[in-house]
Amino acid sequence: MKLLLYYVVLMAIRASARQQTINGAAEYKNNEVHSFSTNETVVPTLGMRRISLERNLQNFGKRREVRKLKILSSVRKTEKKKIEANSFSEGKQDIKDLCGKDIIVREGDSFTFSDTSLRGRRKSCRFTVKREGAISLSLKCSKFELGSCNKEYLQVRSIGTFCKKDAPTITTDKQKYRIKYRSTKESAKNKTGNVCTVFASKPLVGGSGDRPLCHNCGRSPKEGDSRIVGGKPAQPGHFVWLVYLKIWLYSYCAGSLITEKWILSAGHCMIVEARKITAILGLYDRTKEGVFESGIDKYIVHKDYIPGKVDSENDIALLKLEKSAPLNDYRIGTLCIGDKEDAETGDIVIIAGWGHLSSGGVSPNKLMEVNLKVISDLECAEKYKYQYNTTEKMICTYTPERDACQGDSGAPAVIQTKEGYWVAVGIVSFGRGCAFINYPGVNTRISTYKNWILDNTKQKEC
Incomplete structure (x- = not known):
């Protein structure tokens, strides 16, 4: 008897579910959402998928706008702060204070930086030095010693990577230096630290128009007053x-x-x-x-x-x-x-x-x-x-x-x-x-x- 009662209740539930499905299909038909036969129970599911798709498209548009706002916010956060080199206080600048910044160098400007705060730590730092006016940019290091070249280095983009005791001595009339410094625990062995100076120097000049071959020939930071045998x-x-x-x-x-x-x-x-x-x-x-x-x-x-x-x-x-x-x-x-x-x-x-x-x-x-x-x-x-x-x-x-x-x-x-x-x-x-x-x-x-x-x-x- 209990089994028969269970069977009757189950059939009633199924009949009720089928009637709801048919009613839903008719409603979608009257609203011209889609055209289908009422004896296909899968059709309302298709109609629901369409509504779900429309909602997803709306949500996608919203998500896209949110993503744009996040990107713009990120760009604003990562915009480099411009600093005038002549605004630095006297003495050495800590390299960590230069990270993420654009440093403007004009005629007569110079600044010195050291890696005191980053030495012996696994850190990296990037900053840019830009020139303004008819000058060249020079970079020289009075103290320089880093560890293995694949882990520790001072890199000047498009010019070279410097490591161990290979200190940079650079003069260029490029518009800017992009500098990357990377240190590890190995650099702690260098007790004195690394000290480098960026300064404005005389412009590099090329050959005059009447010189044959390379019009930019003879460019060098070397002055003509320096002193092989006896050299x-x-x-x-x-x-x-x-x-x-x-x-x-x-x-x-x-x-x-x-x-x-x-x-x-x-x-x-x-x-x-x-x-x-x-x-x-x-x-x-x-x-x-x-x-x-x-x-x-x-x-x-x-x-x-x-x-x-x-x-x-x-x-x-x-x-x-x-x-x-x-x-x-x-x-x-x-x-x-x-x-x-x-x-x-x-x-x-x-x-x-x-x-x-x-x-x-x-x-x-x-x-x-x-x-x-x-x-x-x-x-x-x-x-x-x-x-x-x-x-x-x-x-x-x-x-x-x-x-x-x-x-x-x-x-x-x-x-x-x-x-x-x-x-x-x-x-x-x-x-x-x-x-x-x-x-x-x-x-x-x-x-x-x-x-x-x-x-x-x-x-x-x-």
């Missing part, structure tokens, strides 16, 4: 055009980048096939990697150069890179081709290279530079009259106890023009020993070969 270590980033030429396994020379594809060097360095020569650009310390490395596609030695003849004229060569060099303001740049009037008797030229520190002596790992005085053709010929034949196609330099040496061959002798850019006036060629008394260094005079350079590079522009 001193050069500053990183000062000789951005200098190329280290690794010649097979046992020898090396130097050269200068004159376009993104061509290097100028000495003919007597071309003693092996081109495929056995590697050009390294942006190199400062030979124990470390350079910024860019390329094989040599081919080289061209002047047809009138006589191999094996020490005092041969026309000691000049062009090397074509297999890959174009990535020109930038800091590590790699081009050198201007000099005219005869750029270097006259009594002028001071600079030669930089990795050559021996004395005749037949050891070679330095770090780039060296030396200042040398240009002497007249007549004086040079007189000093060498019993040994070598020097001509007007050569330019000679002599300063007691200072000279280029073995390994400096092919390096440019450069001078800074009155306009501020650097030009190559000579190529290290030969001499008796290194810094021998009364024996000058002899260089190929580049101005004599300007047309030869242009004809063989087949370039009017960089």
